Amino acid sequence: MKEYRGKIRLVVKHFPYRYRDLSLMASEAALSAGDQGKFWEMHRLLLRNSPRLDRGSLLGYAGEIGLNVKKFTGSLDGKAHSGNIERDRQLALALGIYSTPTLFINGRRVVGERPYEYFRRIVEEELAAAR
Amino acid sequence: MAGAAKRLFPLLLLLAAFSAHGAEPRVSVPVGDSPVLGPPGASVTLVEFIDYQ
Numbered sequence: 001m002k003e004y005r006g007k008i009r010l011v012v013k014h015f016p017y018r019y020r021d022l023s024l025m026a027s028e029a030a031l032s033a034g035d036q037g038k039f040w041e042m043h044r045l046l047l048r049n050s051p052r053l054d055r056g057s058l059l060g061y062a063g064e065i066g067l068n069v070k071k072f073t074g075s076l077d078g079k080a081h082s083g084n085i086e087r088d089r090q091l092a093l094a095l096g097i098y099s100t101p102t103l104f105i106n107g108r109r110v111v112g113e114r115p116y117e118y119f120r121r122i123v124e125e126e127l128a129a130a131r
Numbered sequence: 132m133a134g135a136a137k138r139l140f141p142l143l144l145l146l147a148a149f150s151a152h153g154a155e156p157r158v159s160v161p162v163g164d165s166p167v168l169g170p171p172g173a174s175v176t177l178v179e180f181i182d183y184q
Contacts, residue, residue: 004175007173010177012166013180013181014181015182016183016184023183050183087163091160095160100181101181103180105175107157107159108155109155
């Protein structure tokens, strides 16, 4: 989506399935990295390395992107962001989301992974409508 | 007459929302304090619900 720099805004919400412990911990890791200004760096690593999301791997990723690992560990183990994640989860349930990824492009729902061209077409339509 | 128009207006608005993009109306998703990449004034906002596992 680099071609739309300046015209598009990406918001990430977390919807870890309840029975997936590693998924929940990974969301904690991303938000904990965010506390140190590196949410997106961690986000990319998690997507690239999934499903390697055990605690040891997460601590490794934290070191890789230059986080204060001690602080990161405290936040991760203390589940510092469980409130934010639960809020996202409740929102997802209220919106009737049943699988991930689910996207909303200016409110238009797109469920599941799609080819880039599919997103591009919707984004182009939205940009044209905004002109 | 004015009363009838007032009553009809929300219905028309709803119809417009439905017909603009097929069956599903647009959903308003609050950004809240979630991580954001890109300018606040962007004309397209993409909200993604993800699961890392």
